[in-house]
Amino acid sequence: MSNKLYPPAGRKKRRLKRAVLFVLVFFLLIMAGGAAGAYYVWQSAVKPADEISEEKVAVSIPLGSSLSFISQKLEESGIVKNATLFKYYVKYIGEGNFQAGEYMLSPSMTPKEIIAALKEGKVMGLADGKVSIPEGYQLTQIAEVIAAATDHDPQDVLKSINDDAFVKKMIAAYPAVVTEAVLNENIRYPLEGYLYPATYEVPHGEQSVEELAEEMIAKTDEVVKSYTDQIKASGMKIHEFLTIASLVEEEATGKTDRKKIASVFFNRMKIDMPLQTDPTVLYAKGAHQDRVLYKDLEVNSPYNTYKVKGLTPGPIGNSGRDSMEAVLEPAQTDYLYFLASSAGDVYYSKTLDEHNALKRKYITNNQ
Known part of the structure; x- marks a missing residue:
């Protein structure tokens, strides 16, 4: 016969009730914490990055910039606290259609004020x-x-x-x-x-x-x-040099390694592969839009690098020294593809399969 003692049935019920109550309270606390967290996040999204700031920052929004790119640019400039929060706030309130331009913005501006300024599209002349x-x-x-x-x-x-x-x-x-x-x-x-x-x-x-x-x-x-000797050594004519520098410039973001971008373009031209760079499609269309659609790739223009191999007839914008130097000293890579995630990070790949896998991971799943 066993010597094990069993608690009375009433005590077992009380313990069960306490356990159930504990679990219920635990989940209620999690839900309350989630609600509080969501409220905190929302408050962060609608408040200025720095309410007392008197600083004015020049922010450039190039033609064809996506909402993700603009959000990242605003975070890098200190105008918003968090690019992702700003992006989803814009989507939540149903805004968009921002205009390319040069803006003078302040960290003390609310997201609504920033959105209004970007929709207005007024370029900035310095006072x-x-x-x-x-x-x-x-x-x-x-x-x-x-x-x-x-x-x-x-x-x-x-x-x-x-x-x-x-x-x-x-x-x-x-x-x-x-x-x-x-x-x-x-x-x-x-x-x-x-x-x-x-x-x-x-x-x-x-x-x-x-x-x-x-x-x-x-x-x-x-x-x-100042780059005369390097341009001659490269075998490029100056018009070609400025053209490919403009393509690098238009693809560049704050996190982009321009020398890797340049390497992709040169690698494609070496194997007679179309450059297939989206900014040339937007230039061909003469339009500003968040992203290039499949139907846009059919635009009939010598500037459309999805349909025409090689460089565009001329530059599609101006370029600074960083992009020029990237063209003269491109990285030595085997990359043929690159893409930018919604966070502005750029991923490179050697094959179309690798590129499509990255696209599914960083682009398709985040739309």
């Missing part, structure tokens, strides 16, 4: 008699910046810069850099990619559109000439 041309800007955007600084209509500015007489004047003034290659009939804007991204003095009422544009072209001439 102290200067204008800033960001890297990656295209001629239409530069025309808007010049127009704002000189009190002209953007279309009139664009017309002046594209004027045949002005273009030929620039070829004559800067023959080592601005060559007759810019006169190719397939080129949309002859001087696209030749107006250097920098900050320029603009004495109010004392400088014409042509004078300011020429100052930017002269700066390009100066910068490109």
Whole structure:
């Protein structure tokens, strides 16, 4: 006979009740904690990054920027606390359709104020008699910046810069850099990619559109000439050099290794593979949109690198020194593909299968 003692039935029931109550309270606490956490996250999403900040930050939003890219750019500039939170807040309230441009934003702005500013799409003319041309800007955007600084209509500015007489004047003034290659009939804007991204003095009422544009072209001439020996050694012509530098610039984000991007383009050209870079499709369409759709890849244009092999007829925007140097000293890789995740991280791969697997992991599953 066993000597084991059994507790009375009533005591067993009380213990069972306490256990059930404990489990219930535990789950209620988890739910309450989740609700509190969600509330905290929401409050973080709707508040400024720094309510007392008086800082003003210039933020450049290139043509064709996705919501993920814009959110990441705002976080890197200190305008929002968290890129992912801002992105989902924008989606939650049903906003979007942000405009490319140069903005002056502050960490003290609420997300709603930031969204309103980005929807307005006004370019920024600096108050102290200067204008800033960001890297990656295209001629239409530069025309808007010049127009704002000189009190002209953007279309009139664009017309002046594209004027045949002005273009030929620039070829004559800067023959080592601005060559007759810019006169190719397939080129949309002859001087696209030749107006250097920098900050320029603009004495109010004392400088014409042509004078300011020429100052930017002269700066390009100066910068490109500093790479003369390297460009010759590469076997590229200057127009080709500026064209591929513009492709690297347009693909670049804050986290992008430009030298790896350049290596992908060179690797593709070596095997006669189309460059298939989305910014060229957007340039071909002349449109701003968050992402390129499959139907967009069918646009009939010499700038569409999904349909036409090799480089575009000319640059699709301006490029800075980082992208130029990446083209002259690309990384030595076997990569043929790359993609950027919603967080702005860039992933490289050697085969289409690897690329598609990365796309499913970082793009498809996050949409």
